Amino acid sequence: MTAVTSPLEALPGGTSAASLQAAEAGLAWWTDAIIYQIYPRSFTDANGDGIGDLPGIALRLPYLKRLGVDALWLSPFYQSPQADAGYDVADYRAVDPLFGTLEDFDRLLHEAHGLGIKVIVDLVPNHSSDEHAWFQAALKSPPGSAERARYLFRDGRGANGELPPNNWQSVFGGQAWSRASGDRQWYLHLFDSKQPDLNWDNPQVRAEFEEVLRFWLDRGVDGFRVDVAHGLVKDSELPDAEHRKENGILVGPMWDQDGVHEIYRAWRRILDEYPGERMMVAEAVVGSHSRPNYLRPDEMQQAFNFDYLLLEGWEAAAFRNVIDASLALSAAVDATTTWVTSNHDVVRAPSRYGLSRPGAHPKGIDAAGEQPDEALGLRRARALALLTLALPGSAYIYQGEELGLPEHTTLETHYRQDPMFIRTRGADIGRDGCRVPLPWEAQAPSLGFGPGDRSWLPQPAAYARYAADRQEGVAGSTLELYRQMLQLRREHALGKGQLRWIDAGRDVLAFDNGDIRVLINFGTEPAELPAGGQVLLSSELLEEPGELPANTAVWLTRP
Structure with missing residues (x-):
């Protein structure tokens, strides 16, 4: 197997280079x-x-x-x-x-x-929601009102406004415009008709959500x-x-x-x-x-x-x-x-x-x-x-x-x-x-x-x-x-490490991250495991020594 980039060398005493770098960096x-x-x-x-x-x-x-x-x-x-x-x-x-x-x-x-x-x-x-107090107030207010300006209400096209304002489609299927019963204006909903889109060009909308952020931040959310x-x-x-x-x-x-x-x-x-x-x-x-x-x-x-x-x-x-x-x-x-x-x-x-x-x-x-x-x-x-x-x-x-x-x-x-x-x-x-x-x-x-x-x-x-x-x-x-994966991931600081690819053939993806070597076999036949590495974890039982079965991944100590 051939390395593609420069490695993070493992340090003596069981400390990986990735662990040391993470500690020194003080990352969030x-x-x-x-x-x-x-x-x-x-x-x-x-x-x-x-x-x-x-x-x-x-x-x-x-x-x-x-x-x-x-x-x-x-x-x-x-x-x-x-x-x-x-x-x-x-x-x-x-x-x-x-x-x-x-x-x-x-x-x-x-x-x-x-x-x-x-x-x-x-x-x-x-x-x-269309049951939010703001939208309910909008439905009770006339076109051009401050209440409607919090959403995207528009007059329709056609001789009598009977057609939607444009051809936009809902992500959930169908057109992205609806009218409440008896209302001549249409409102935009990129998702369900019970999910009217807010108008983010409106300062009231921006101010409201900044206060919502503070409400939950004050409670302690991260x-x-x-x-x-x-x-x-x-x-x-x-x-x-x-x-x-x-x-x-x-x-x-x-x-x-x-x-x-x-x-x-x-x-x-x-x-x-x-x-x-x-x-x-x-x-x-x-x-x-x-x-x-x-x-x-x-x-x-x-x-x-x-x-x-x-x-x-x-x-x-x-x-x-x-x-x-x-x-x-x-x-x-x-x-x-x-x-x-x-x-x-x-x-x-x-x-x-x-x-x-x-x-x-x-x-x-x-x-x-x-x-x-x-x-x-x-x-x-x-x-x-x-x-x-x-x-x-x-x-x-x-x-x-x-x-x-x-x-x-x-x-x-x-x-x-x-x-x-x-x-x-x-x-x-x-x-x-x-x-x-x-x-x-x-x-x-x-x-x-x-x-x-x-x-x-x-x-x-x-x-x-x-x-x-x-x-x-x-x-x-x-x-x-x-449970084992998450424990080893933390012990070896894989999340704060660096990836270094290893050439392992067409069907096998292999890389080093700190002092761990990772291999995954996407092929249909067993692949060869590198000599000298200790198996820490495998997604399936490795029945044959030195072989990585198809559709299987393994974490090894770096050879």
Whole structure:
């Protein structure tokens, strides 16, 4: 094997060069953080109503501590009619009774901090709920009023205004304009009709969200995940759009406008007023050339790496290319790189990598679609985890990923609640399959999700074998694999290290990070392991000495 770049030499006494450099640099906590995404309604139900809640999350904090995560990202738990599972916010300062109370949130935050776990909350600034007090006031006010100016109301086209103001389409399907009953004006909603877009050219909107930031910062949150961060500002002319994609990403006059950066610079100044290194991470679904703009020194600290998440295929060269490009983009603005393979909006990784087109991103999977190869998908997902968590930077884990949880691919139509499914009349299967409540106890009602058998989405029978209690303490289980990975990652400071590629052939990706060598075999035949390295961790049992099986990854001490 041939080295491609200069190494970080291991130091005597078990201390890696990466560990020493990290300590000397005094880098911020998010630089190499493992951040665990919790989708509250599907994590743990403490009160038995079938919906996960904040007290349920608090019950599982010891589990998360033992897993080895550094921070939690909580998807929305705010007051909401739940038209889009909480991403339609009616009150940004209140906890929805489904999830508990503000006191429950404060208690959860305090207990998490007591365990050394930071907490990031989801901020949804592109749109509010149509039940937000502002929008209700707008509907009761005339065109041209200050109340309507907080949103994007426009007169329609056509002789009598009967046509939408332009041809924009909703991300969830159908046109992006609706009219309330009896109203002659149209309002913009890039997502569901119950999610009207806010007008970010309005100073009142900007001032309100700055106060929302302060409200949660004053309570002690450590940061914000910013939903649809690339969509707040629209071309002021609202021109017709071509509705095209570049490299799978929507582009047009409603996305990635320069004006968003002024907003985030203002927010960054607010965060910097607070002690304790508060941070923001952008959900900015933009081309790789634009992502660094959100990471400039006076804007956000992180942006999700959608190039990595959306990568299709199962090939060493493709993964190497996206890793190189990602690290270079982040380095250009002196930012940390994020790595993510699953979240609440995409088919779970074990199912994606079990498809005939591995890594494909269908808009959901149902019983009529191709059923993934469950065993192959899990094998690849475990190998991918060893690759991902050995990379320099920060990584995000979606709840259940540490259990190897697959998508619910046979969820019946009448259970589906995703507005994407509803607005497209089922043409898009939607995201419900990756949001099914977690299995904690194989023999318990609702698989231990709650104290009874209620569950807002039904769990497939297969989830019982993935239950946490079935994996607890079991050598080789996915849960124990993740625990070992996170422990070794921390001990060897891999998140703060440097990557040095090793030439290992067409189907094997190999690199050194500090004193660890990582290999992943994307091929269909066994590959040779380097001599002289001690195996620290492998995604599958290495049955033949000196061989790395197909669809398997390994961490070694550097030969």
